[in-house]
Amino acid sequence: MTMKTFETNGAYSDNYKFLIGSILPRPIAVISTRNLDGSNNVAPFSFFTGVCASPMIIAFCPMIRSSTGSLKDTPVNIFREKEFVVNIVSESIIDKINLTSTELPYGEDEFTFAGLTPIDSVVVKAKRIKESLIHFECLFRDRLSYGDHPGSGQVITGEVVRVHIAEELLENGRIITSKLKPVGRGAGNDYFRCDDVFTLERLMNAQIQK
Numbered sequence: 001m002t003m004k005t006f007e008t009n010g011a012y013s014d015n016y017k018f019l020i021g022s023i024l025p026r027p028i029a030v031i032s033t034r035n036l037d038g039s040n041n042v043a044p045f046s047f048f049t050g051v052c053a054s055p056m057i058i059a060f061c062p063m064i065r066s067s068t069g070s071l072k073d074t075p076v077n078i079f080r081e082k083e084f085v086v087n088i089v090s091e092s093i094i095d096k097i098n099l100t101s102t103e104l105p106y107g108e109d110e111f112t113f114a115g116l117t118p119i120d121s122v123v124v125k126a127k128r129i130k131e132s133l134i135h136f137e138c139l140f141r142d143r144l145s146y147g148d149h150p151g152s153g154q155v156i157t158g159e160v161v162r163v164h165i166a167e168e169l170l171e172n173g174r175i176i177t178s179k180l181k182p183v184g185r186g187a188g189n190d191y192f193r194c195d196d197v198f199t200l201e202r203l204m205n206a207q208i209q210k
């Protein structure tokens with residue numbers, strides 16, 4: 001096997017293509033926030049992960065918008081309101097979630113645009129997506145910034161202070177993947193279904209997974 005190798009100081013679009021073509025399938029956080037005028041903003045982010053369980057922390061990474069060189073609406077709202085909701089994506093809503101990634105003028109309600117139903121949260125003011133089966137209400141914790149030019153971006157972490165889950169997903173307190181039907185993001189406009197799950201036992205006694 002011959003390996004191609006390259007430095008990362010060229011065009012950011014080349015680096016970006018390698019990130020999205022190598023790190024996959026990526027989970028998708030659909031983040032809902034409140035705009036300045038009280039309308040709702042929604043957008044998907046696949047540079048997303050869980051960080052730790054106690055406190056319960058998640059992280060996602062909005063890049064600088066390449067078309068304008070400015071912050072995306074989601075981080076603007078989070079830095080002002082100090083809160084947001086992460087909604088998890090199932091196959092049944094992926095088309096609508098894709099619509100929420102459209103660059104709409106600030107203040108245009110993205111629930112309405114995508115045909116999603118906003119419902120109240122318990123702790124935060126940002127709405128949850130009724131059609132999503134799992135919601136994390138989050139308080140803004142940290143921002144790690146890597147610049148303000150196109151290609152750069154940041155890590156935003158949130159502390160999950162309230163979780164909501166559709167009861168139909170649960171069996172003995174566990175989430176059943178085949179019921180959640182999560183969708184992963186690939187390179188370009190590719191997505192993954194998660195309907196070919198397999199299990200491997202681990203060679204250790206104390207398993208947090210048990």
Ligand SMILES: Cc1cc2nc3c(=O)[nH]c(=O)nc-3n(C[C@H](O)[C@H](O)[C@H](O)COP(=O)(O)O)c2cc1C
Binds near residue numbers: 042074097
């Ligand atoms: C499935 C999917 C995943 C995405 N993941 C990211 C991401 O991780 N980081 C990012 O900056 N943009 C990502 N985008 C693009 C944003 O959703 C898009 O720029 C959106 O307009 C941002 O909305 P906002 O300005 O309301 O925050 C993704 C788009 C899609 C469809």
